Amino acid sequence: MVVPAHSRRLFLFAAGLILVGAAALRFAQIDRRPFHADEGVQAYQTWQLLRGDGYTYDPADKHGPWLYYAAAGIAKISGWAPAALDESRLRSVTLLAGLGTIALMLGAATPLGCGPVLIGAALLAIAPLAVIYDTYFIQEAWFCFFTWALFFAALRWWDSGPKTSSESRASAGGGLGPARAPARQESRCGRSSEPSLTGALLIGALVGLMQATKETSVLHFAALAVALFAIRPLYEIRHFWPRVLPAFGMAALVYVVFYSAFFTRWAGVADGLRAYFHYAGRAAGSAHDQPWSYYLALLWPHSIQGVRWGEPLLLVMALGGMISAFSSRATITQRALAVFTVTLLVIYSLIPYKTPWLLLTPYVGLTMLAGLGVIESAQMLPAKFASIVPGLLCAALLFASGWRDFSALGRYANDDRNPYVYQPTSSDLTRLVKTLGAVAADHKIAVVSPDSAWPLPWYLRDRPAVGYFSTPPENLAAYDLILFDSRLETPLSATAFGLRPNVMLWLKPR
Amino acid sequence: MKKLFLLIPFFAAALTVRADEALTPLKVEFPPPVLTGTPVPAKLGNLEAPNTKLPPVMVPAGVTNLAKGKKVTSSDPAPVIGDLTLITDGDKESEEGYFVELDRGRQWVQIDLGASAELYAIAVWHYHSQARAYLGMIVQVSDDPEFKKDVKTLFNNDDTNSAGFGVGTSPSYLEKNTGRVIPANKAVARYVRLYSSGNTANELNHYIEVEVFGRPRP
Numbered sequence: 039m040v041v042p043a044h045s046r047r048l049f050l051f052a053a054g055l056i057l058v059g060a061a062a063l064r065f066a067q068i069d070r071r072p073f074h075a076d077e078g079v080q081a082y083q084t085w086q087l088l089r090g091d092g093y094t095y096d097p098a099d100k101h102g103p104w105l106y107y108a109a110a111g112i113a114k115i116s117g118w119a120p121a122a123l124d125e126s127r128l129r130s131v132t133l134l135a136g137l138g139t140i141a142l143m144l145g146a147a148t149p150l151g152c153g154p155v156l157i158g159a160a161l162l163a164i165a166p167l168a169v170i171y172d173t174y175f176i177q178e179a180w181f182c183f184f185t186w187a188l189f190f191a192a193l194r195w196w197d198s199g200p201k202t203s204s205e206s207r208a209s210a211g212g213g214l215g216p217a218r219a220p221a222r223q224e225s226r227c228g229r230s231s232e233p234s235l236t237g238a239l240l241i242g243a244l245v246g247l248m249q250a251t252k253e254t255s256v257l258h259f260a261a262l263a264v265a266l267f268a269i270r271p272l273y274e275i276r277h278f279w280p281r282v283l284p285a286f287g288m289a290a291l292v293y294v295v296f297y298s299a300f301f302t303r304w305a306g307v308a309d310g311l312r313a314y315f316h317y318a319g320r321a322a323g324s325a326h327d328q329p330w331s332y333y334l335a336l337l338w339p340h341s342i343q344g345v346r347w348g349e350p351l352l353l354v355m356a357l358g359g360m361i362s363a364f365s366s367r368a369t370i371t372q373r374a375l376a377v378f379t380v381t382l383l384v385i386y387s388l389i390p391y392k393t394p395w396l397l398l399t400p401y402v403g404l405t406m407l408a409g410l411g412v413i414e415s416a417q418m419l420p421a422k423f424a425s426i427v428p429g430l431l432c433a434a435l436l437f438a439s440g441w442r443d444f445s446a447l448g449r450y451a452n453d454d455r456n457p458y459v460y461q462p463t464s465s466d467l468t469r470l471v472k473t474l475g476a477v478a479a480d481h482k483i484a485v486v487s488p489d490s491a492w493p494l495p496w497y498l499r500d501r502p503a504v505g506y507f508s509t510p511p512e513n514l515a516a517y518d519l520i521l522f523d524s525r526l527e528t529p530l531s532a533t534a535f536g537l538r539p540n541v542m543l544w545l546k547p548r
Numbered sequence: 549m550k551k552l553f554l555l556i557p558f559f560a561a562a563l564t565v566r567a568d569e570a571l572t573p574l575k576v577e578f579p580p581p582v583l584t585g586t587p588v589p590a591k592l593g594n595l596e597a598p599n600t601k602l603p604p605v606m607v608p609a610g611v612t613n614l615a616k617g618k619k620v621t622s623s624d625p626a627p628v629i630g631d632l633t634l635i636t637d638g639d640k641e642s643e644e645g646y647f648v649e650l651d652r653g654r655q656w657v658q659i660d661l662g663a664s665a666e667l668y669a670i671a672v673w674h675y676h677s678q679a680r681a682y683l684g685m686i687v688q689v690s691d692d693p694e695f696k697k698d699v700k701t702l703f704n705n706d707d708t709n710s711a712g713f714g715v716g717t718s719p720s721y722l723e724k725n726t727g728r729v730i731p732a733n734k735a736v737a738r739y740v741r742l743y744s745s746g747n748t749a750n751e752l753n754h755y756i757e758v759e760v761f762g763r764p765r766p
Contacts, residue, residue, distance in 0.1 A: 343677075344629035344644045449628070449652070453750040454678075466683070466748045524679055524722065533707060534681035534720035536748025542681060542722070 049152050053144040053159070060140050060163035063443075064133050068173045069126045070451050072463045072471075075538070077175040078493020081128050084109045085499060089120035093299045095306040097313035101177045103296045103306075104251040105131070108180065121500065125175075132179040136172025139183045139402060146190055149371035150406060154359070157409030157432050161352070162402060164439045166446035166458050171395045178395040181251045185258045185399050188244040189265075189378060193371050195237035196266050196278075233281045242285035246292025253313045257385050258399065265378035269370040328392035333383060336394060342455040345445060351438055355431065356404040358411030367417070372410060379403025393460045408435060454539040463493060464536030470521075470543060471497045473535075477519065479503075486510050487523035491537055494521075520546045573604035574611070574761055576671050578726050579640040605669040605731050607761060614661045615740070615760035622657045624650040624753075632657065640727070640757045642677035650753040654684060654711060654745040657755055660738065664691055667732035667762040670702065670740060674723050674747070675754040681720045682753070684745030686713055687730055689737035700737065703730045711743060723747075727757075736765060 073081060083100070087093045088110045093103055109131040113120075118127055143159045150158075162168050172179045248255035295301070297310040329335075339348030356379075362368060363376035382400040386392065412431045416424035450456040452465045474483065474497075482503040485491050490506045498504050505517065514520065522532070524542040532544035620632040630648035635657055639646050650657070667689060674682045687703040688695060704716030721728055740760050744753045 341644065344647075344649065449752070450750075453752070464749055465751050466746070469683075532720070534683075534722075534748050536680065536750075539749055540679045542679065542748045544720075 045152075049147065049156070052156050056144070056156070056159045056163050057137060057140060060159075061133070061137055063164060063169055063447075064136060064173050067169065067447050067451070068129050068133065069124075070447065071125075071459075072452075072465060072467050073125055073493040073496055074174065074176070074459075074463050075461065075489070075492035077125075077128075078463075078496035080105055080175050080177075081123065081493070082496045082499060084113075084128065085120050085123055085496075088113050088118075088123070092302070094303060095297055095299070095309050097309040098316050101252050102250045102310070103299065104247060105175075105177050105180060107296065109175075128175040129173045132175055133172050135179040135183040136168060139168075139172075139179070139186055142183070142186050142190060143402070143406060146371070146406075149190075149193065149369055150375065151369075151372075151410070151413060153413040153428075154372075154406060154409035157412050157435070158402075158406035159409075160432075161405040161408060161435060161439060164436065164443060165401065165405065166439070166442055167394065167398060167401050169443070169447060170458050171398050174395065176395065177252050178398050181248065181255070181258075182399045182402060184244055184248045184251060185255075186402055188241065188248060188258075189262060189374075190371075191237065191240050191244060192262060192266060193374055195233050195241055196270060197370060198233050198237065233278050235281060235284060238281035238285040239288045242288025243292055245285070245289040246296075249289070249293050249310070250296035253310070256314075257389075258382065261378055261381040261385060264381045265374040268377040269374050326393060327390040330387045332392045333387055333397050333400075336397065336457045340457075342457065345450060345453075345455045347442070347445075347457050349438070349442070351431075351435055352404060352408050355408035355411035355415075355435060357407075358415060359407030359409065360411075362410055362414035362417070363407070365414075367414075375403055375406055375410075379407060394458050395460070461538050463538060466536030467494070467497075470494075470535035470545065473533075473545065474498065474501075474519075481518040482516060483519045483521065484511065484514060484517035485521045485523075485543075486526060487521070487543070488525060491521065491523060491543060494537075494543075518547070522546065569608045571606035571608055574607045574669050574729065576669075576727075576729055576759065576761075577640075579642070579673075579676075580725060602729070605729055605761075607668045608763075610763045611668050611761050612763065613759045614665055614667075614762050615659050615758055618662060619660045620657055620758075621660070622650060623655045627651075635659070635755045635758050638757070640673050640725075642673075642675055642725075642756060647675055647754050647756045650755070652746060652751040652753075654743060655753045656741050656743045657758070658693075658695075658739055658741040659758060659760060660693070661740070661760060661762075662738070663764065664736055664738040665760075665762040665764055666766075667735045667737060667740075667760060669729050669732050669761040670742075671727050671729045671757075671759040671761070672742060673725075673727035673756040673758075674744070675756060676723045676725050676727070678723075678749060680723050680747045680749040682723065682744045682747045683720075684710055684716075684743060685718075686711055686716065686743040688713075688741045688743075689732065689735050689739065690741070691736075691738050693739055695739070695741055698737075700735045702732055702735065703728075706743075706745075710745065732760075732762065 083093070084106045087106050093106060095103060109128055112131050113123065113127070140159050140162055143155050143162065147155045245259070248258065293310065294307055297306040298304050299306055337349045337353050339346070339350050341347070360376040360380065363372040379400050382403065386396050386400065412428050412435070415431060416428050419427055446456055446458050452459070452462045454462060456462070479501060480503065482505070483498070483501065485494060485504065485506045486509065487506070488508050495506065505511065522544040524544060532546040535543045535545060537543050615636045616638055618636050620635045622632055627648045627650055632648055634646060634648045636659060670687055672687070684706040685703065686701060686706055688699050688701050690697070690699045692698055701713060703718045704713060705718040705720050706713065706716040709715045740758070742758060746752060
């Protein structure tokens, strides 16, 4: 489909506006919250790497090395000294990935349709879940970016091999309105006779980067495989075999580079695979276990201690998008998107270990499907409504999401009644950090907490005399200040500081 | 004349009858606890004993909750969750529908008892379905609705003097179903004002119930 120049300019203008708006919203609240415990751990690791302490992969409790190297690399390029690292700077590293994901969506206008990607990108730009986790210094934003980059690259590659005549239905959409052609034309002029080597290498690199970001990438690979085989028969894989080896080689190279800490610690290469045993054990029976319906319940209308939440319109429109993805008008990318998103949701719902940020990658798919649902809603309506209903639905979706931002990013940004955050660090911790900042550097501080009161070690990283204990040490009297975790004890005549929901730190001077 | 002097102790005794009348521990009705889980025991060395029971507030006969159903005003006149009448409605449960949520930062609620009274204790429940402590908590009484004169401070844990009422020395405490019973030391006042500046879990302020125990002035 040939897109008129004025439509292209309009699309580019709208896309630019969405990206600028998304960046502004994320920057505006980048330091709204103190570090989450997990962010503190990642930041501490990055700080150690940046100041020359090296990197050692821990298969038991850490994710892959990508985030640390990416942050340390950006810090070096930007001239940030280790001591100058703070929440805003480190979170800007993941913000880049979040904006990259929106850009990827906008770049998929050809196979998905301009209307669906514009609506989807706009929804993602203001979605509380995306705004929060694009500015969380954890692996998820980058993991999400690499996943969707792999999805679109793999779709393009998968669609580039020789096809049977039965597949000649389509791949590309286009136009700012609903596509009404009964059978889509191929968007790319001519199809290469065999899948490209460049595409294979790009896919390999993305697979390696995903693995270097989070070990749970295998779940996304599985979902992608389901999506690919949903649009092309399994036996057609024979066309791709010649390119699988280079792709695998590239993936292995990226994996080895990162897990060996750039060829300085080879044990990390084996540890990276060993991590799967730890994660298999953690998949069930942990404190983070939730019912299968957790993610659905998060988006379903509900109330938590007086605060109303939910994204029912997004769910309905995404459902509409999924249904239309299986209509005769749909492109194969739209169909793959629906299968991929649903498979990811099913996989994450079946795994007992659940946190809100794990929803980020499937949520991106939901926004694109909702965009598709909005555009395709016109197909089900009489002509006189078809021109206004999609616009109204789009406005309603954006208004609902923007309205939710007031609660999720404002009043309840750091409240555990906010379903998008998980075990948030209390804003009150900044009061403790300020209080301790006024204490002489040579004063000894004992932190008695079963989990080291993260992210406190990050905030106290420059203090030379801080001891962390899971139970009170024998020489407690040697410390000038003692911080007690409220899960252990509640001493009287101490000052209370919030750490997390249900957890406080009691500061007791000696 | 000498006999007259001998009668003085009798007159004095008669005048202090109200002060010496029989006192009994104040009985406060507590809602059922919501928090679950048992704290991990830990030896605390020479720290003060944890969970020390506060001494009971002794009250004479005729002391009742004067705040029940009384008018409440606030620095946040339009709370997003709940309304101000919940503070004196007699319900002390912590679930949704029982508490009022005031805005972020320092906020106050004020109860008008209708007439000046002799106060013995003020019991307050902020929010007890989660372990948290409320910050900058100050409880004052006065006969002045503006709290500009004759203000008595009964409780103040604002240890940084952020509110400007002086450095508070009252302890921080963990919110529980037992709330906090603050002795009023027979202060005479018509208005009770309670301040807080967020809590250790979030920046918001909550009230489930405030009870003011006292009796009308003689």
